[in-house]
Amino acid sequence: MFAYPVPSIEFGPKSLTVVAGDNVTLSCGTLPNNDSQLTINWQRNGQSIPLSRHRQTLLHIPDNGSISSLHLDHVSELDEGVYQCTARNELGLDVSRPARLSVQFGAKITGGQRFVYNVTKGTNVPIECNARGQPAPKIELFNGDDFQPLIDGDKEHYSNVFIQFNATNTTNITCRASNFLTPLNKTVQDVRIYEIYVQEIKEPTEQLESIIELEEEEEEKKRANAVPSGYCAPYIGQICRGHVAKNSLVFYNVSDAEDFTNNNNMNEEIVKNLWKELITSLQEPCKSAAEKLLCHYAFPQCSWTKQFPMAKPLCQEDCIAIRESFCNREWALLEDNRQRGVYFKSRGHFRLPVCEWLPSHENHTNPEQCTHAELTTFRKEKATIDCIEGRGRFYQGTVNVTKHGIPCQRWDSQLPHAHNRPPFVFQEIWHSENYCRNAGGEEPLPWCYTNDPYVRWQHCDIAPCEPKNDHDNNYESSIRILHGNNNRTIIMSFRSYSYVMMNLIRKPLSSVLHAQHPLLLPLSIGLVIMFIAIVTSIITMMVRRIRYQMNLYASTMTTTAMQVNGGGGLPTDLDLSKLPSNNTYHCTSAILNPKLEPLEYPRNKIIYVRDIGCGAFGRHLAC
Incomplete structure (x- = not known):
């Protein structure tokens, strides 16, 4: 129990x-x-x-x-x-x-990688607001500073809201998530703001003469009695030597410097520090473009069009190219950090420009009013039609299907894929219909948005151009073609012939070397086996040759020894001490170079034994 x-x-x-x-x-x-x-x-x-x-x-x-x-x-x-x-x-x-x-726990907005959008007018901007909380937070979306609701107020939305906002002007979208915590008897909310900057697409020929005249009049009024805030001088620094034109005058702004004499070094030091803090961490093609824009911002071109020296600001096209194409993600991160009050320690008086406030280089009334970094310049001499050079930035051909055969979407269309890249500042996409392009060289290959709603974009399959060679003209061959009764002579360069042959080989191999092709593994194994076989054959031939030479040398030495000892060679009982010396040695008038004397073998140590005959080079003696 x-x-x-x-x-x-x-x-x-x-x-x-x-x-x-x-x-x-x-x-x-x-x-x-x-x-x-x-x-x-x-x-x-x-x-x-x-x-x-x-x-x-x-x-x-x-x-x-x-x-x-x-x-x-x-x-x-x-x-x-x-x-x-x-x-x-x-x-x-x-x-x-x-x-x-x-x-x-209180409502907290989560997710989202981009909160600043720079788009063209009429673009549908995807706005997604996700929030976590217990109980599930209520989500509201408002447009502008007057908080106009963007979603139906009669129906409540929780945890996630996604809309396509048609951007017609610059504005901001506010996402607000809130829930009520019973133990605390209060409402907790979180807010996130999406900034949308709208830029109107302008044709290159569009004139804004009246606006420019008003701006110039206002500028003249401000500077009528003003003292120049800077001076023009040649660039004498080092960090931007590769981006500032040689012997060009740049503007030094003394209003940003406490000491007039040290202003030259101030911008140079800021650029050096930003180079270490920002530029070195960037990847191509953003890095090269950012270097050039930073140097032109720090050391702008000098203008003498007015009474006093003035600095030419950055061009709007270069700024938009950096923001929308070359450094799209990096720029968005800088904008987001600026909202949160996070800045680079070494920025000094440098500020991130607002592209829409900058003058346009395409302004035909005064195209020289800005410092043009030439990031958007279309180089006609580099344009190609049938092939691509490098990343294919200046490809102007008519291929309009992707590498997987999907037709391309027109660049000026927003269906089936809404987009704002590449920006219209790149001339490569002007009048390009739905042809493959790589405006600005942003991608490794030309690409396009597709007409497939489930595939946003893909690269295009365009053959690379053959590398140019100045010596190709030395390898021209003449091919005579008989056509009826007429003889036509076609001069085909060795380069063209090689290019045709390589294309015939490359096209079938490109399909086999596709990452998903079933023959990729057997082909790779076969190439490895072939390489090993070639290396083994070369080593075997070298070993055989070395052995043959060693055997030949050993055979020659054995024959010589037999001839000397058994065939009338040197006698074994020869007394060398009884042989007379050569008294005429070194008694001639010829004087040997002192540097060669250590290399000479003394004649008195050579003993004549017998005459063995005459050959092609004279008499042969056994000594």
């Missing part, structure tokens, strides 16, 4: 609603029981609770029963669930009634 009964739970844990970060204690007690071996365990959602994050205490009181407490420190949403305690001994067990622990 046992001296203690089956355990019976007197009270169990109670349901609670807490806020994330609170400390929670759950208790469980049994009726009086003299069993010292009685244990009380805890479960969450039917499974034992690991005590790595939480603490459990157990207190046995013979007259009052046993009490167990589960301490949950800094609870999170992971601790939410149904809790129970179990009392157990040798006779049996008892389980408490379930209690639910609810953990609430």
Whole structure:
């Protein structure tokens, strides 16, 4: 007989609603029981609770029963669930009634990689707002500073909202997520702002004469009695030597310098520090473009069109090319950091320009009013039609299908894919219909948006041009073709012939070397085996040749020894001490160069033995 009964739970844990970060204690007690071996365990959602994050205490009181407490420190949403305690001994067990622990936390907007958009007028901008929270947060979208609702107010949206916003003018979209926390008896909300800058597409021939005249009049009024804030001088620095034209005058702004004489070095030091802090971390093609734009910003071209020297600001086309194409992600990150008050330590008085405020290089009334970095210049001498050079930036051919055969979408169309890249400042895409292009050299190959709604864009399969060689003209051959009664002579260069032959080989191989082709693995193994066989054959031939030469040398030495010892060679009993010396040695008028004397073998040490005959080079003696 046992001296203690089956355990019976007197009270169990109670349901609670807490806020994330609170400390929670759950208790469980049994009726009086003299069993010292009685244990009380805890479960969450039917499974034992690991005590790595939480603490459990157990207190046995013979007259009052046993009490167990589960301490949950800094609870999170992971601790939410149904809790129970179990009392157990040798006779049996008892389980408490379930209690639910609810953990609430405030609304928090999550996700999203871009919060600044620079688009053209009429572009559909995808706005997505995701939020987490318990209870599920309510999401609202507002347009502009007057907070006009963008979604139906009669229907509430929770956790996720996605819309396509048609951008017709510059504005901002506000996403607000909110929920009510019961333990705190208050509403918690989080806000995120999406900035949208709209740029109207302008044709190169569009004139803005009236606006320019007004701007010039205002500028003249401001500078009528002004003192020049800078001076023009040749660039004498080093960091931008590769980007500032040689012998060109640049503008030094003394208003940004406390010391007039040290202004030359101030911008140079800022550029050097930004080079280390920003430029070195960039990847191509952003790095080269950013270097050039930074140098033209720090050392702008000098203008003497007015009464005083002035700096030419950056050109709008170069700025947009950096922002929208070359450094799209990097620029968006800078904009996002600026909103959060995060700046580069070495920026000094440099500021990120607003592209829309800059003058345009395509302004035909005054095209020289800005410092043109030539990032968008179309070089006609590099244009190609049937092939691509390098990244294919200046390809102007008519291929309009992707490498997988999908037809291309027109560049001026927003269906089926809405887009704002590449920007219209690149002449490569002007009047390009739906042809493959690589405006600005942003991608490794020409590409296009596709007409397939499920495939946004792909590269195009265009053969690379053959490398140019100045010596190709020396390898021309004449091919005579008989056509009826007429003889036509066609001069085909060796380069053209090689290009045709390589294309015939490359096209079938390109299909085999595709990453998904079933012959890729067998072909790779075959090439490796062939390479090993060639290397082995070369080594074998070299070893055989070395062995042959060694055997030939050994055979020659053996024959010579036999002739000397057994065929009338040197006598073994020859007394060298009785031979007379050559008294005429060194008695001639010829004087040997002192540097050659150590190399000479003394004649008196040469002993004539016998005459062995006459050959092609005179008489042969055995010595």
